[in-house]
Amino acid sequence: MEHKLLIKKASRLSVAPMMDWTDRHCRMLHRQLSKETLLYTEMVTAPALVRGGALHLLDHAAEERPLALQLGGSEPEELAEAAALGWQAGYCEINLNVGCPSDKVQSGCFGAVLMKDPDLVARCTAAMISASPAEVTVKCRIGVDEDDPADVLPRFLETVAASGIRRFAVHARKAWLKGLSPKENRDIPPLDYPLVVAMKRRYPELHISVNGGIASLEQAEAFLAEGLDGVMIGRAAYHEPAAILAAADRRIYGAAGPDSSAEDAARAMIPYIAAHVDAGGRAHSVTRHMLGLFAGRPGARAWRRHLSTAAARPGAGAEIVEEALALIPGALAAE
Known part of the structure; x- marks a missing residue:
């Protein structure tokens, strides 16, 4: 119950x-x-x-x-x-x-x-x-x-x-x-x-x-x-x-906060992507779901473009997320 x-x-x-x-x-x-x-x-x-x-x-x-x-x-x-x-x-x-x-x-x-x-x-x-x-x-x-x-x-x-x-x-x-x-x-x-x-x-x-x-x-x-x-x-x-x-x-649930952020979510996915790639998967299988993470924010188009193109590179791994984060103003400073 x-x-x-x-x-x-x-x-x-x-x-x-x-x-x-x-x-x-x-x-x-x-x-x-x-x-x-x-x-x-x-x-x-x-x-x-x-x-x-x-x-x-x-x-x-x-x-x-x-x-x-x-x-x-x-x-x-x-x-x-x-x-x-x-x-x-x-x-x-x-x-x-x-x-x-x-x-x-x-x-x-x-x-x-x-x-x-x-x-x-x-x-x-x-x-x-x-x-x-x-x-x-x-x-x-x-x-x-x-x-x-x-x-x-x-x-x-x-x-x-x-x-x-x-x-x-x-x-x-x-x-x-x-x-x-x-x-x-x-x-x-x-x-x-x-x-x-x-x-x-x-x-x-x-x-x-x-x-x-x-x-x-x-x-x-x-x-x-x-x-x-x-x-x-x-x-x-x-x-x-x-x-x-x-x-x-x-x-919605009354949690104390603080709220999560797109930057934190992106970073949290890096070890997950690395493990997926190490197990024989493709980075694209994960990053395709992350394209809208920064929707409506400066740099969102560059983020989407980089993840889309970089994920197609032979051997692409979790590093493409760090590369794409560098294209979001202020994202690296939020680390």
Whole structure:
């Protein structure tokens, strides 16, 4: 039970699971900026774990925690087995993806298309809960295609909550499964934040986080002040990690401070990059997640350019971060 209380506290602010972005290197960077924020893996499909035996997809470092595993799937027994594997691998939260609109996800009958079948989602989550002590949660949309969100979202929440789910992260856009690409699904359907707030007021016993289009810590604080339990930030946390996360521990969680800094995070990643390269990895695998670290600051363009080009050099290692730091005014003086 203690792990559920800890993960619930962490979920006041979280970085959304994003394919090809929130891998273990990205999460390690984010952890240098915030010790409290809840982080998520990229979506891992239950078939890959259960049928494919791809247990390496669960690999993570203890330093990344608090950390949640997001699963994709639609077969209750398979999801139950995957949830058990996630718990055994050290994840205290297992999240079911009911929000991704990609064609690949639809063809596998999971992601946002599952919003059309809340009874199936409830069977999946009930099986996951029975198989693992981890906190099982759901990330969903407000509806899909021609749905009326004001009608379908309450029914979805009620049906899935009856299985034992108490935490939902709600992306405040409908998913258009017909005629829009996944990229367009991030921008074109209008956001309906008031509906998500209304769901919290209608179901005060549920823990509801809002997701979608949130671009600043100020916005996150405003949503929390409105009564939502948590805020999940996606692209902004990736493209401007320091702007979102450096002050999060103090402003969202009440930590004493001082705030972290982009410079400190960059330096903290140097031994991590060195170890990754020594183990046969490429510096680029890590530094690609660091390009936005100084977003909005003098020297940010030079920082991005140097990391991008230097990481392509044969034998590039952690030294490229020190070289790029020298291009940020005042960064070396902050050592």
